[in-house]
Amino acid sequence: MxxxxxxxxxxxxxxxxxxxxxxxxxxxxxxxxxxxxxxxxxxxxxxxxxxxxxxxxxxxxxxxxxxxxxxxxxxxxxxxxxxxxxxxxxxxxxxxxxxxxxxxxxxxxxxxxxxxxxxxxxxxxxxxxTPGYQSYAIVKSGSPIRSLADYRGKTICFVDPGSTSGYLYPSAGLEEAGIDPATDVTPVFAGGHDASVLAVMSGQCDAGFAYDSMVDQTMVSKGQIKPGDLDVLWKSETIAGxxxxxxxxxxxxxxxxxxxxxxxxxxxxxxxxxxxxxxxxxxxxxxxxxxxxxxxxxxxxxxxxxxxxxxxxxxxxx
Structure with missing residues (x-):
């Protein structure tokens, strides 16, 4: 795709x-x-x-x-x-x-x-x-990036400036980890959750964010990724559906x-x-x-x- x-x-x-x-x-x-x-x-x-x-x-x-x-x-x-x-x-x-x-x-x-x-x-x-889901911080399996703190200085895939699980909650998570999402990383807006995942998989982004079921279910069921392709480093609190x-x-x-x-x-x-x-x-x-x-x-x-x-x-x- x-x-x-x-x-x-x-x-x-x-x-x-x-x-x-x-x-x-x-x-x-x-x-x-x-x-x-x-x-x-x-x-x-x-x-x-x-x-x-x-x-x-x-x-x-x-x-x-x-x-x-x-x-x-x-x-x-x-x-x-x-x-x-x-x-x-x-x-x-x-x-x-x-x-x-x-x-x-x-x-x-x-x-x-x-x-x-x-x-x-x-x-x-x-x-x-109760309607709800989570934001995931993701990296390609085997990446040396192991936490949100390791995002500093990296190219990071977000979804869209208006995305809850693809930008707002990730921004809050990064700030809690001492990372300014505007200045401490090179932000890339992929446009969609699946696009964010694919950009991480292809190496266009060092790490990124996407919502839980896109990573766990949707893209796996479509054969776009396989179980184990990605490591989830962080999960947000539950977000309203x-x-x-x-x-x-x-x-x-x-x-x-x-x-x-x-x-x-x-x-x-x-x-x-x-x-x-x-x-x-x-x-x-x-x-x-x-x-x-x-x-x-x-x-x-x-x-x-x-x-x-x-x-x-x-x-x-x-």
């Missing part, structure tokens, strides 16, 4: 990154003309996701979700991949995205900078599970309908019961989750806000 990594020489350079979302082309804009002039409802619901894997793979991950939303609401759903995390935030701010799959930090950034959006659901592997958030500009009726779809239908047992899948094994949901979505609210992400408050991490300030 090909990918492009972006070397960064400081936070100021990141602010200049052009924000582009493929969904915001003329056809999408035309399709999302309001169907009801009295509300923000649209004929086409644009569903955008932060980058995580290669575009084709990510679109397939959300195909069943789009189909269910289309059938249940009667609205067309157009899934779009963003070029970076900030693109999703700015597209939803501009009203060009109605449903967004965020990371926890990118959601907090969106909400706390005035994007009118509400989190409704996160993925879990069991119905009684990545949310799906919907635009507050939609009518209360449509918001309630979409919320109900995620919280009551988009899980393996319900999808089988309603005939969307022949059996639970055939239900294709993001991250190969064993269950599906459960409800979350804004307070679920106060832990991310607390990390920013305590650490004053540069990622939070930018």
């Amino acid at each position: 090909g990918f492009t990594i972006q070397r960064s020489f400081g936070v100021a350079a990141l602010a200049a990154t052009t924000l582009v979302l493929a969904a915001c082309g003329s056809s999408a804009a035309e399709d999302t003309a309001t169907a009801d002039s009295g509300s923000g409802d649209t004929q086409t619901l644009v569903f955008a996701s932060i980058p995580s894997e290669e575009s084709q793979s990510l679109q397939q991950e959300y195909q069943l979700i789009a189909e269910v939303i289309e059938k249940e609401t009667g609205n067309k759903v157009e899934f779009q991949n963003a070029t970076d995390y900030a693109a999703v935030i700015e597209a939803q701010r501009a009203g060009k995205v109605q449903i967004a799959a965020y990371g926890p930090f990118s959601y907090v950034t969106a909400k706390d900078t005035g994007v009118e959006t509400t989190p409704i659901a996160s993925l879990v592997d069991a119905p009684d599970e 990545s949310p799906v958030a919907i635009s507050d500009s939609l009518s209360p009726e449509l918001r309630e309908q979409i919320t109900s779809i995620f919280q009551t239908i988009l899980n393996r047992p319900a999808l089988v019961e309603k005939g969307y899948c022949t059996d639970e094994a055939s239900c294709k949901l993001p991250e190969n989750t064993d269950f599906g979505y459960v409800a979350v609210d804004d307070a679920s992400f106060d832990g991310v806000r607390k990390v920013c408050e305590i650490t004053q991490a540069e990622a939070c300030k930018s």
